[in-house]
Amino acid sequence: MEVDKGKGEAEETRKVAEADRDTVTLKSSDGKLFEVSKEAAARLSTVLAGMIAGGSIDDNGTDLKQIGSEALENVVDYCNKHANSIPSAALISSSISFNTAPFKEPEEWERKFVDRLSHDALFDLVEAANFLGMERLLDVTCHKISEMMKGKSPDQIREVFNIKNDYTKEELEEIRQELAWAFYDD
Amino acid sequence: MLDSDTETEPVSASNWSVEACIYIDLxxxxxxxxxxxxxxxxxxxxxxxxxxxxxxxxxxxxxxxxxxxxxxxxxxxxxxxxxxxxxxxxxxxxxxxxxxxxxxxxxxxxxxxxxRCEQNPTLVVTPHTLDSVIPYEDWPTTFSNNISFYQWQQGARMATFMHAKDFGSEFRSARHFAHCDGLVLAPTDTKLYLFNPATRESITLPDSGCGCKLTRGEAARCCCCAGLGRDSRSGEYKVVRAFYRSMDHDTTMGTDMGMEVFTVSGNGGGTWREIMDHLPYPAANWHTAVTVNGFLYWRVDGNHDKHPPWGPLHLSLADETFGITMLPDSVDPVFPNSFSLDELHGELCVGELTSEETVIIWTMPIQDEGQGLYWEQRCTVRLSGLFHPVAFLPGDRIMLSAGCSINIFDMAISKITAKYKMDRMKYQGRRARTWKNLLILNIHRYTESLVPISV
Known part of the structure; x- marks a missing residue:
């Protein structure tokens, strides 16, 4: 959801108004504005939670210079979807008493959410999630990328990650011989 | 022919411990x-x-x-x-x-x-077959020298192949394996082998530097207590084995037990080092230690002392000191078959067989002294024999290992709801579902890792 707002209000008035609002406005690197529920932002992003608590949220759009509009749109979309689809953290932890592990498989809707993303959008989103301290979104996006890597050859992985092969032919051959069995799929 | 399900061997059932080195969330x-x-x-x-x-x-x-x-x-x-x-x-x-x-x-x-394994436990399985069956042996001496590892998860129709290595005729009997962080220690009557089945690395540990010399004929009576764990202070993996300083020539039994340690991934120079602390009680022969949070636990040898302590012997891998961990008051350590000793979700676990044909599961988190603060009674399982708890599963269920079976017990309805016969399982790369002269399966809870084995 994109909004357009004029500037010029006094700092004090803004802060008072901000405290009453239940959404926060985020500004992407290319100047686009997005609105997200304050409650969801605070719950899902440690960075935004810190900014909200510290009062450093700008009513005219909190600058997130590191995040492009496409990635920020996905972040906001995720927050809004998450607010609707996920039981509260307390409910999850009480249902599985023995499962103290931090790892949780992505939910069905989260899978779909990342599956529809282009390769570039996914990589931008993972960076955005990392920057905003959104642990769950980071989990989901990293999981998706790791899934993309399974069963792929080193050549294919280099292509996905845009990596240059800095091994010599001999070095590569040595690794291949040492770990020949690992290069075969079951 | 020896039936793999019978537990008449001199080795108590509880040693087929399935260990999970799951570290806590923190x-x-x-x-x-x-x-x-x-x-x-x-x-x-x-x-x-x-x-x-x-x-x-x-x-x-x-x-x-x-x-x-x-x-x-x-x-x-x-x-x-x-x-x-x-x-x-x-x-x-x-x-x-x-x-x-x-x-x-x-x-x-x-x-x-x-x-990940916390959600769906993975098991590592090693089938042990005999090359030939010699009747009336206490414990067979014709073990196949081919050690293989398969991985299995509940629900999988096949155990997937991980690694296999042949040791010719280096050993005659294999013992209970131990698992810690993806490493598997395979003690035999002659050698100790250490594997990382996922990376297919393995080493044969050097022969002991301590202990009295025993000829191969007497080797079956020499001590074979071993253990594997991680020193939580240094982060190093250590293998421990017991030895006898002397031997009673009348009984050909070893006396005056000591222990030595071998650091797997450190700068120890690849040699055994004797543990200086005095061993308060000898560990029970053939037993492989249960490892929990930097400590190794062995049952105490009941034959050697008229007044055995109320609990297992422990060794701190960081301090290299021994101690005794007290059992719950209701568990009598004098009867070795009255309780099982395992690791369960990073805690020490005792299964107490009661007279009412039920098994009470106790657990204790292990602190820095190898002694937890309290035993907590976790659940009661209505089964008439001892087993090894493998993992608690969501939905008030517990995974148990008994003989060649993996059972899922539902505590709410007090019934086994799923039974997996691991000896009849399909093993990747094998045509037949049956194994010729299968004696036993070494089954352990397993966490795949990249932990290197370097000496």
Whole structure:
């Protein structure tokens, strides 16, 4: 959801108004504005939670210079979807008493959410999630990328990650011989 | 022919312990925070001069020798991959190889691997067959010298092959294996072998530097207590074995037990070192230690002392000191078949067989002194024989290992709801479902890892 707002209000008035609002406005690197529920932002992003608590949220759009509009749109979309689809953290932890592990498989809707993303959008989103301290979104996006890597050859992985092969032919051959069995799929 | 399900061997059933070296959440969080902190510090630098990634620039690969993603995120992705994929990643570029072999990454990957297994436990299975069956042997001496590892998860129709190695005719009998962080210790009557089945690394540990010399004929009576664990202070993996300083020539039994330690991944020079602390009680022969949080636990040898202590012997791998861990008051340590001793979700676990044909599961978190604060009664399982608890499962269920079976017991309805006959399972690469002269399966809870074996 994109909004357009004029500037010029006094700092004090803004802060008072901000405290009453239940959404926060985020500004992407290319100047686009997005609105997200304050409650969801605070719950899902440690960075935004810190900014909200510290009062450093700008009513005219909190600058997130590191995040492009496409990635920020996905972040906001995720927050809004998450607010609707996920039981509260307390409910999850009480249902599985023995499962103290931090790892949780992505939910069905989260899978779909990342599956529809282009390769570039996914990589931008993972960076955005990392920057905003959104642990769950980071989990989901990293999981998706790791899934993309399974069963792929080193050549294919280099292509996905845009990596240059800095091994010599001999070095590569040595690794291949040492770990020949690992290069075969079951 | 020996039936693999009978438990008439002189070795008590409880030693087929299934160990899970699952570290608690806290360790993961601390490690991860540290990790993130380090990476963040490095990343700030990188961010400042990192050019903005755009689709168009993708074509200019020659100028892009480093991965696009920050190293912090790259690690977050790589820790989720299975070991086999990570070994392949070594061939991607030098930077990735450096990541995959970095001890900090190996540790983080282990935690992630353990967390996944927490949801659906993975088991490592080694079938032991006999080359020939000699009647009336106390414990067979014709073990196949081919040691193989298979991995299995509940619901899987097949156990997948991991690794196999043939040792010719180096040993005659295999003992209970031990598992810690993806490493498997295989003690035999002559040698100790250490494997990482996922990376297919293995070593034969050097022969003991201590103990009285025994001829091969007497070797069956020599001590064969061993154990494997992680020294939580140094982070090193240590193998421990017992030896006898002397031998009673009338009974040909060893006397005056001592223990020695071998550091797997350290600078110990690849030799055994005698543990200086006095061993208060000898450990029961043939037993392989249960490992919990930097401590090894052995049952005390009841034959050697008229007043055995009320609980198992423990060894701190960090301090290399011994002690006794007290059992719950209701468990009588004098009767070795009245309780099982295992590791369960990172805690010491005792299964108490009561006169009402039920087994009470007790657990105790292990603190720095090897002695927890309290035993907690976790649940009661209405089964008339001892078993090894493998894992608590969601929905008030518990996975149990007994003989060649893995059973799922539902505590709410007090019934076994699923039974997996591991000796009739399909094993990858084998045509037949049956094994000729199968004696027993070594079954352990398993966490796949990149932990290297270097001497």
């Amino acid at each position: 360790t993961y969080v601390i490690l991860k925070s540290f990790f993130v902190y380090c990476m963040y510090a490095m990343d700030l630098q990188a961010r400042s001069n990192k050019r903005k990634r755009k689709t168009k620039t993708k074509t200019s690969t020659p100028a892009e020798p480093i991965p696009e993603l920050s190293s912090e995120i790259l690690m977050d992705i790589l820790v989720r991959l299975p070991v086999k994929s990570l070994l392949r990643c070594k061939a991607v570029c030098k930077a990735w190889r450096a990541v995959v072999t970095d001890p900090l990454f190996v540790r983080a990957h282990l935690q992630s691997s353990a967390a």
